[in-house]
Every structure is written in C-alpha cells, then in structure tokens.
Amino acid sequence: MKKEQKRKILFYGILAGALLLFAACAAHLAPYDPYEQNLELSLLPPSAAHWMGTDRYGRDLFSRILSGVRVSIFSALLVVAASALIGTLAGIFSGWLEGKTDTVLMQISDIFLAFPGMVFAIAFSGVLQSGMTGAVVSLILVSWPKYARLARNRVLALKHMPFIAAARLTGNGTWKMIRRHILPNLAGQTIVTAVLDIGTMMLEIAGLSFLGLGAEAPSAEWGAMMSNGRSMLQTAPWVILAPGLAIFLTVLVCNLLGEAVRKTVDQG
C-alpha cells in the first residue's frame, strides 16, 4: 500500500512538474506570439496550423493557453504559499501565547471566515480595481484563517505534551522549541491542506478573472479568455472549450496530487 502511494505521488508529482516546466518555458514552446492580432485569421476552427483554433482577433489559442499556464499556476501558488505562511505564523503565535493574543487573533480570523465562498473576494478585488494583484490579495485575506486555525489547534494540543516539557527543562528557548518540536509536528497537516488548496485557488482566480476582477483584457489568463469568448459560444465553441479544458485538467492534476499526498500523510 505504502509503495503504491509513493508511486502515485511520484506520478502526479511528475505531471505537476511538467506543468511547471510548461509554465516556465511557454514562450519558447508556443508556435505563435500569443498577443499578435491578425483579423484575417479571426475565429478559425482547430486545424493543423492552429491546433486549438484562433480567437476573435485571430490570435492562436494554443499559444495563448500555453502562456496562460504561467499566470494560473504562479498566482495560485502565490496565494497558497502566502496564506499558509501568514496563517501558520498567526496560529503558532496564537496557540503558544494563548490568553489575549489568542482571543484577538482568533476573533480576527473568525471575521474573515464569516464570508461565504467568493463574496469577500468579489467585493474586495472589485473595489480595489487593481486586476490580478487585487484578486491575489483578496484570496490571501480569505484563506489564511484556515491555516491559522489548524496551526493553533495543533500547537495547543502539542504544548502540554511531556516531550515539550522535557525540551523546556533541558533549557531550550521558545524559538528553538517551536522550530525543533512544534513545526515538524505541524508540517504534515499544513502541507496537505496547502496542496489541496492549490486547485481550489486556481478555480477561484479563474472565477474572479471571468467576472473581470482578476487578469485584464489582453492577458492570456484562462478565466478572462473564457469571459471574452462567451458571446461566441454558438459560432466558435472552441474559444471556450480550449481554456475551459485547460483549467479543468490543470486543477485535476493538482487535486490528484493533493489527494495522493493526503493519503500518504494520513497513513504515515
């Protein structure tokens, strides 16, 4: 069983790595310039010259999808990394110090948890009107509490265990104890949550862009591309299909990887 899990992680890890590689060298792989407009080639169906067809302005969809990998993956990774870092730090503080700090920090996290789904992200990034930055910041604001709760509860449970008391007796400082004893015990759950979060964040970023609150018009972000292609659903469905499938497959790979990591950590 364990071996099978490891193989699964390796497999999905390689898939995810391939996506990252795509993201890194999209510019060299793309057969055309993703931003070059040529109205004579407008809305061509998929063919040998244009694998996924062309959009309204005659831009090659395959090249645009390739350069969109970068936006989707990097922004999702940024959101997850930042919220995991901020949340975990806040959670450790909260759980270690307890008392007033704990009450205040948890109260703040409760406030951000009080907004369902994308409600806060829509309002915040909408008012901010700063494109992708606004979308990323608003999603970080909504998702750090999850990590804070996780870290806090774990720290509270660990803090009173005998091995922490033993570590304290042998004269370890607070910071050293957190680093040596708390963090390693916290890492597994946090990593699982973070990896599972990547796919979700990708979907939310694409959703915000779809609403016009994320990436802006000429950008090859997948959600924005779908939003721009909406009116051509009947005449040129490939304009929607290509970015839609790209989002689906990328998120699927991330979720499969997350699920494999979760199973391994749960068993280990």
Add this chain to the structure above:
Amino acid sequence: MKKYLLKRLLRLIPVFLGVTILAFLLTGLSSVDAVDLKESSSGGVMSEAEKEAMREELGLNEPKAVQYLQWLKNALRGDFGESYVSGKPVLVSFCEKLPATIALAALALAMTVCLSFPLGILSAKYQNTWADRSISLFCFAGNSFPGFFTALLLLYFFSLKWNLFPVLSMGKGWKSCVLPAATLAVSMTAKYTRQVRSAVLAELEQEYVAGARARGLSENRILFGNVLKSVLLRMVTLLFLSAGSLLGGTAIVETIFMWNGVGKMAVDAVSMHDIPVIQAYLVWMAAIYLLLHLIADLLMGALDPRAKLEGMR
C-alpha cells in the same frame, strides 16, 4: 441548551461587528469619489460648491470613525443608504432580489440531495467496486470543474444545440431556473456525495451494525433501517453548512444566466463602484452565513453533547 445558545449568540457579536468594520473600510479603498459618481449617474452637472454641500450632507467630511458609527447606526436599523447609481434605498433592492437567489439555491440544494444521497449510499454500500470507483471519479472531476465552464457547456448543449431551455433566465417560468441551478448542483453534488459516502461508511463500522448482522438481519434492513436513520441528522447538518457556501457561489452563475439575484446585483455594483450596495451585500451575506452556521452548530450539539461542551469553552 438555552445557555449554550446564548453563549454562541454572544460570541457572534464581535464577529459581526468586525464584518461591519471590514465592509465599511471598503469605502476608503475605493478610488472613485462618491459625489462624482452621483453626479455622473444623475446626468446633471454640479458646481464645486454644490458638491461640497453634498459631501457635507453625506457626512463625507467627518473623520472615518464618526462616519463608521453613523453608518453602523443606520445599518442596524436596516438603512444601508441609497445606491449611488439608481438612487433607490439599498435594502429595498436587496430584498427584491434575495428571493430569486434563495429560489435558485433551494432548487440547487434539492437537486444535490436527490443526486448525492443515492450516489453516496450506493458508493458506500458497494465500497471499492466499479460503481464506487466511477462515482468517486465523477466526484473528483466535478470538484476540478470550474463552475462557469459547467454553465457554458450546459448553455451550449441544452439551450443552443437542443433548444430545451431558454438562454437567458428571468421571466420564462420554471424552465429558466433549471440550468443555473444545475450548474450549482454539479459542483455541490461532487462534494456532498463524498461526505454522504464517508458518513455511511463510518456508521457501518459501528458495533451495533456487527450486532445486527450477527442477529441475521439483512444488509438492506440494516442500511435503510438503522444506519441511514442515524446518519440523517449529520447529513442535514452538513447540508446547512453547504447551503451557506452555495449562497457565496451564486454570483458567477447569476451573471452568466442573467439571473436577477443578489449575486448579479453585487457584480454589477462592483463594476459601477456602487459602494452602499456592495456593503449591504457583504454584511447580509455574512449574516445569513453566520446564521446557517449557528443552526448547523446547534444541530451538531443536539447530535453530540460533547461538541456542545467544546463550544462552551
């Protein structure tokens, strides 16, 4: 129970105040001046003096804290001000549009229950068979599928190709509700089926199930007679939690199908910088969500007194 309820309600107060502060702070983030916006939406031209008078009237020259308290006082009385764009009281338009969103969410919820209960139970009963695996696969795919892609695919096939449902929603009877609700139901079913499956599986491992088996009761009798009965309340609790997140996910679907609910209202308000409407949307959605969570918590407490004790601390 009463004491518990009171304690939970008391704890909601600071959270709710925090929500109002956040909602209010949004005004400060906006780069568009409220008075300029009013001027352009009314179509008239105002002199600087008139604008200044209007600022004074709206209280925009007061310090932020004073503005907030004034705003909060009005908001608690249900007055969220008037829309910068339409000039109508915000609460009125919100209340006009809320039923449409609730109807949409309710239909999506009903579809979800009808789909995910049988699927989840089937999946648990035939664990690790091809049926379970294919249901799991569907759930996994559904979780990775962007809602707006589902919506556009449904539109393409059911409206444009086969002409079964109208493309735009409002005012075309029950048929108009089906596609947007189905969009929401697809992603919710994907999540909820997994929850039903694991709840049923966990219950099947209880000792009384082994006892019932030993007494020779048929598997179906155990599943439908005992197990489902005890899982039901937990499922309802989870459903309340999902209903909350459902309300937060309607904005995109409402925009695509031109469904005239609060989600579309918020997206429209965002594009026009109509701050009072956005504030009301934030505060009200949080209030509804907190309320649904409270109900779920109370149900959980009724289910398992230990959870209640946890909440008392």
